[in-house]
Amino acid sequence: MTAVNRRVFLARTAAITAAAAAGAAALPAAASAWSGRTPKFGDGAYVKPRPEAISDPTELTVAEAAWMIRYGKLKPADIVEAYLARIGRFDGVYRAFNTVLADEARAAAKAAGRKRQTTPLHGIPLAIKDNYWTAGVRTTANSFLFQDFVPPYDATPVAKLRASGAIVLGKTQMGPLATTRATTPDGRVTTVNAWTPGNPATDPGGSSTGTATSVAGRMAASGTGTQTGGSITAPSNAQNLTGLKPTMGRVSLAGIIPLSYTRDHPGPLARDAKDAAIMLTAMAGEDPADPRTQGLPPLPDLIEAATPVVAKGRCRVRRRTRVGVLPGYASTATRQTFLSTLDGITDVSLVDVAFPDQWDLLTGNDFNNVRLPERSEPFLPYLRTDLRGFGVSVTGWLQGALMGGTEFITGQRAKLLLLERVLDQIFEKCDVVVQTSPVPFDILGLPEIGFPIGFTTTGVPVGTILGGAPTRRTASWPS
Amino acid sequence: MAVTPPTDAELNTMIRARLASLGIDLDQLPAGTTADPVTGSPGRDSVLASLRSFVRGSVTALASFQMPAPAGSDPAHAAALSQQPAPLLYPSISTEWRR
DSSP, X not given: OOOOOHHHHHHHHHHHHHHHHTTOTTSSOGGGSOOOOOOOOOGGGXXXXXXXXXXXXXXXXXXXXXXXXXXXXXXXXXXXXXXXXXHHHHHHHHOOEEEEOHHHHHHHHHHHHTSOOXXXXXXXXXXXXXXBOBTTBOOOTTSGGGTTOOOSSOOHHHHHHHHTTOEEEEEEOOSGGGSSSSBOTTSOBOOOOTTOTTOTTSOOOSSSHHHHHHHHTTSSSXXXXXXXXXXXXXXXXXXXXXXXXXXXXXXXXXTBOXXXXXXXXXXXXXXXXXXXXXXXXXXXXXXXXXXXXXXXXXXXXXHHHTSOEEETTEEEOSSOEEEEEOTTTTXXXXXXXXXXXXXXXXXEEEEEOOOOTTHHHHHSHHHHGGGHHHHHGGGHHHXXXXXXXXXXXXXXXXXXXXXXXXHHHHHHHHHHHHHHHHHHHTTTTOSEEEOSOSHHHHHHTOOEEEEXXXXXXXXXXXXXXXXXXXXXXXXXXXX | OOOOOOOHHHHHHHXXXXXXXXXXXXXXXXXXXXXXXXXXXXXXXXXXXXXHHHIIIIIHHHHTOOOOOXXXXXXXXXXXXXXXXXOOSOHHHHTTTTO
């Protein structure tokens, strides 16, 4: 039996009391909240800051802030105050947060300042997407349906981040029920791209929009998102961030408001690969409350994987890596430059790979729609009583309710067929593959990393996505 | 013999009946095509049009998909199709079971 950490127990007890007061006592037992060991982080998770970042704590990456705390050059309270000041100054325009937990963050930072640092997340302020349950704090998924919902305990990934010492700075604005870019539940645009705050028309990426904008706008050190159809990689690509969508099951979904349970993936949106590795290391792991997390291979050393290897002044990969290039990928100058840069790295080779058989059909809209009954089934009580409460998103939930079991099962068989073709026809020829769309790998639960590769002529970030086989990380990838 | 495709009116009846069998009443939505001014939810005629398109598109496409016959079997015999691989909700996780 897992021992219950006293601090977690006390926090949970307080949260249950608060939740009961708010009328949430009929929720699942708080005993399902995670309480386990925190992971170990190597010295590579602490990075000496760039000189230009030292004067402003919000410029520091998580790894740099961790180094500053380790060597007594910065206190968690200083970091929290710096971020709160930026939020106060800019979030009226960015609208990244729907709840800022200033008092709670200050108290947590003060407490962290009295404790010994044991992880790189100690005292680091994070932005949490508002579909992650947070104990005693309103969790809306940006929907009318959850507008007054106060969970009794933290979602497992939030509990794990807190157990690693991280501070929840606030909850972030998101697409209604994780469907689109962040808007109000009735469809009016809220959150802007941090790179073009004066132009709401620039796509900030969805649905983890608020997290992306908060991290890119230096209003949080890092943050969490969820991806069902590109919602970690798309906002990361749109806002010059690194987003990790892990293999299904790497991170527990317990305590996250569902969209499509076979495709919802929690993961980090971060300043760079090292920060994404730190975040995912903290978030990942088996959880008794989510059987999908059990029986997977051990998590590789992501911190090491994200640490650049430099030989004779040049960055190189750790082992020979074949990068698959799908037809049509090199359709822009930025992508062509990216491929050329890759090709120049020692031990990287580019390999043209064809789309697997029936790719367009098996990854297209009709087959992708087999996910929709997963939306409807857990929401049937709401569909029966409050259709208007779904706001602009209601149609997808009704579509799911219309699909019959026969078509649903055919769609599940087709997913396995698609996976076998991806493994046989793509990953027999390469180790990782550039993605033309995140959706096929979301369908299959395969890992993806989104990262920046340049800017448009108007200064808007451009990113790309690499995908891998199940549970395979970009272990050979330079930072 | 080819099945005659359903008309809009037939689909509307089917959609309403199917949803009603689940306890869902489309009349919760505003009449016509105008969205609800408070929540933004679309009007029921707009939703019905979208749902008809969904049935004619995605439901039909999935229902008409024929999985490849298992290796070594005669695809002309439907019996072979009963031996298709079992459907899996989580194909990526399942690779660990099948190593």
